[in-house]
Amino acid sequence: MVSNPDEKKLHTFQDWLTWDGTWELINGKAYNMSPTPTPLHQFIVGELHFALRTFFQNRSCYVFVAPFDVFFSEHEDYQLPDQVTQPDLSVVCSKEQISKKGCQGAPTLIIEVLSPSTALKDFNEKFNLYQKYGVQEYWIIDPGNQTVHVYTLQDGSYAIRNLYAEQDTIHSLVFKDLQVPMNRLFSLE
Incomplete structure (x- = not known):
């Protein structure tokens, strides 16, 4: 039976499988992936x-673009993952992680583009989740402030943080030659 979750209750992956629409499951909480992005x-x-x-x-x-499910699990068996997210962009460097349903385990790089309804979740719940499960690099793009936060995992935590703004060029620490000029991202403004 397809349903919508009660966003005030805690849920399991089994619940997630029954939901209508696009949802993330983080620490048992349901997060609706609508409205449509700007x-x-x-x-x-x-x-x-x-x-x-x-x-x-x-x-x-x-490289995968949303909607693309990323499953995180405390166990080797991904039959019943603990968490499900849909990052805006995911870079997966192990073909074995890719299944018909999405990505099993931490992508090497995840990028989230903030919107007013997701900013707190991206900076808090997802930040902690991606750190816990070993996402090597996490970029948070803030269109409102035209900034990019790049977090790189060191000894199990996001110890390295770089903030890029205006005419900077984003540099990845995990992929040494990867550079993205900031002015390309916000040229629609």
Whole structure:
């Protein structure tokens, strides 16, 4: 039976399987993935997708754009994952993680583009979740302030943080040659 979750209750992956629409499950809480992203949000995702696809073209990493489920689990068996997210962009560098349902385990790089309804979740719940499960690098794009926060995992925590603004060029620490000029991301404004 398809349903909508009670956003005030805690849920399991089994519950998630029955929900209608696009939902994330983080620490038992249901997060609706609507409303539809703004044109600026989609433009930024498109520019980043193009830059990442170009960079990874002849490398053994794969770039996915939402909607694309990423499953996190405390167990080796991903039959009943503990958490499900839909990052705006995911870079997966292990083909074995890719299944018909999405990505099982931490992508190497996750990028989230903030919208007013997701900002707190992206900076708090997702930040902690991605850190806990070993996402090597996490980018948070803030269209409102035209900034990019890049967090890199060191000894199990996001110890390295870089903030890019205005005419900066974003540099990845995990992928040494990956650089994205900021002015490409916000040129729709």
